[in-house]
Amino acid sequence: MLLVEVTGGWYKVYPNPTKDILVIEIEKDKLNKEIRTQEIEIFLYDKLMMLQKHSKFKGLQFTINVNDLKPDIYILQLKIDNKVYEEKIIISHK
Numbered sequence: 001m002l003l004v005e006v007t008g009g010w011y012k013v014y015p016n017p018t019k020d021i022l023v024i025e026i027e028k029d030k031l032n033k034e035i036r037t038q039e040i041e042i043f044l045y046d047k048l049m050m051l052q053k054h055s056k057f058k059g060l061q062f063t064i065n066v067n068d069l070k071p072d073i074y075i076l077q078l079k080i081d082n083k084v085y086e087e088k089i090i091i092s093h094k
Contacts, residue, residue: 001017001018001093002092002093003016003091003093006087007090008087010027011027012024012025017094018066024076026060026061028060036081039058040056040057042054042057042077042078042079043079046074069091071093073090
């Protein structure tokens, strides 16, 4: 089981802990009240800024398969309306 720690305030994760799939839900009221675009892009980098995951999605909720990620500190980057939001996400063994 992997335990996920969120360091920012604009998203929440569940289920936590998880074995494989992590749902990330953007809390719109904490990020930007007016999201004009239909498509949101996410990037997940390791602490050396090597890209580990990349995805495009619609809506305020998306999933990431974390079973291939080792416990470590990652950077979750969200690109919306030409703005970039960035937070740490820490994955550890439970």
